[in-house]
Amino acid sequence: MAQEDYYEVLGVNRDADAKTIKEAFRQLAFKYHPDRSENGERNADIMKRVNEAYAVLSHPEKRQAYDAMRTQYGDNAYGQFRNAYSQQDIFNGSDVYRVFEEMARSFGLRGVDDIFSDFYGPGYRKFEFKRHGLHGKGFIYRGGFGKRRGQTMAGQPPKSFGRFARYLLQKATGVALPKDGEDIYDTIHLTPEFARTGGPYPYRHRQRDKKLVVKIPSGARSGQQIRLVQMGALGKNGGIAGDLYLKVKLKKPLLEKAKDFVVSTFSR
Incomplete structure (x- = not known):
C-alpha cells in the first residue's frame, strides 16, 4: 500500500x-x-x-x-x-x-x-x-x-x-507536551436474564473513584465489549482521556453451578 x-x-x-x-x-x-x-x-x-x-x-x-x-x-x-x-x-x-x-x-x-x-x-x-x-x-x-x-x-x-x-x-x-490517557479494560458479570433484556448497570470506576450507570444493550453476549468514550485514564497537559472498555461475562445459573460442583467433587 x-x-x-x-x-x-x-x-x-x-x-x-x-x-x-x-x-x-x-x-x-x-x-x-x-x-x-x-x-x-x-x-x-x-x-x-x-x-x-x-x-x-x-x-x-x-x-x-x-x-x-x-x-x-x-x-x-x-x-x-x-x-x-x-x-x-x-x-x-x-x-x-x-x-x-x-x-x-x-x-x-x-x-x-x-x-x-x-x-x-x-x-x-x-x-x-x-x-x-x-x-x-x-x-x-x-x-x-x-x-x-x-x-x-x-x-x-x-x-x-x-x-x-x-x-x-x-x-x-522544555515544554510539557499533551499526552492522551491510556485505555482501560475491565470485565462486568451479568446474569443471563439481565443480558437478554439489557438496561442500566451500576459500575464503579475505580481509577476515577466514581459511580457510573452503563446502558447494557439487550441481547448482550459473553465476550462482547462495551465502549465508553473518554472514560479511560485521564490525559496529561491537555491530552484527551482514553476510552473504557467493559467486557461482558455471563454468570452461570445457580443450578448449573451446583451441577458443576457435584461433577467435580465425585470425579476426583
Missing part, C-alpha cells in the same frame, strides 16, 4: 528551503480553506495531510529525522516516522495555527478554532505553553491520517521508540 510522502503532499522538491515550504503551505491552505470551497469533506482530509506535512518539513529537527528515515526505509519512511512521532510531537512548535490566524485576519475568514474543529472533529484540542521565556500555541487531534487509532504498520519499531522520541523532544523544548 502506498504511503504518504510529505514533500509530495506539499508539492515541493526534496531540497526546498524554508521559505519555499512555507509559501507552498500558504497556497494550499488558502486553496482548500473550507470558507472558499464547497467540497468540505474532501478538503478537510487534504488539509489534515497538508498541515501534518508542513508541521514536519518546517521544523528543522523533524525534517532531518524524516529525511534520515527516507534514506534508510525508502517508501516506508512515513510509517516509521509516524510510529516514532505522535501527533502531539509533530504539531508542537509548529506555526500552522499562526498561518490560519493570519489568513482569518487578512481575508475575513472564520477563526482558526472553527476551522480546525471542522477539519479534525471532536478529537481536536488546542493548548498553549509558557516556559523559560517561550510562548506559543499548538493543537492535537486524535486519529491521524494514514492509520486508525490502535493500528500499527508492519516493520515499525516498538512503541517504546516513540516514547523515547517524545522524551527527547520534550527535553529539547
